[in-house]
Amino acid sequence: MTLTEELLIARGELENNLRNLLGIPVFLIEMDGFALPCGCSGATINIRGLQVDDLEIFEEQILKYLNNAAENLEIEPSFIFARLIPGTSEVASLNIRMLCNRCYMDFARGSGKQPRPDIYILRFDRRT
Numbered sequence: 249m250t251l252t253e254e255l256l257i258a259r260g261e262l263e264n265n266l267r268n269l270l271g272i273p274v275f276l277i278e279m280d281g282f283a284l285p286c287g288c289s290g291a292t293i294n295i296r297g298l299q300v301d302d303l304e305i306f307e308e309q310i311l312k313y314l315n316n317a318a319e320n321l322e323i324e325p326s327f328i329f330a331r332l333i334p335g336t337s338e339v340a341s342l343n344i345r346m347l348c349n350r351c352y353m354d355f356a357r358g359s360g361k362q363p364r365p366d367i368y369i370l371r372f373d374r375r376t
């Protein structure tokens with residue numbers, strides 16, 4: 249399968265899983281694979297209809313779905329987080345990211361689930 253075919257399947261599965269779990273019509277408007285100049289790579293899922301409250305309540309299950317989607321895309325993420333629309337409780341995107349060393353150091357300095365008001369961390373693997 250090509251990367252884009254895998255993204256199409258992952259997008260559909262994740263959307264179905266989230267709709268079934270939450271019982272609301274969340275909409276995954278776009279799922280993208282990305283590579284950054286710094287060396288980070290991964291996938292971003294732009295989403296509508298998901299609230300921070302949903303994340304908090306169903307965090308364990310949602311993280312399971314995202315870990316599963318990552319595995320299907322052959323991504324081994326060290327960092328999974330939601331980007332929030334500042335000043336609202338709306339989730340703008342879910343992000344599955346393999347961190348480069350520099351970004352790892354940046355995020356390792358922070359603590360808690362919300363080191364910044366626009367970020368809600370679902371998973372951060374600390375290096376030992």
Ligand SMILES: [Zn+2]
Pocket residue numbers: 284286287288347348349350351352
């Ligand atoms: Zn980076």
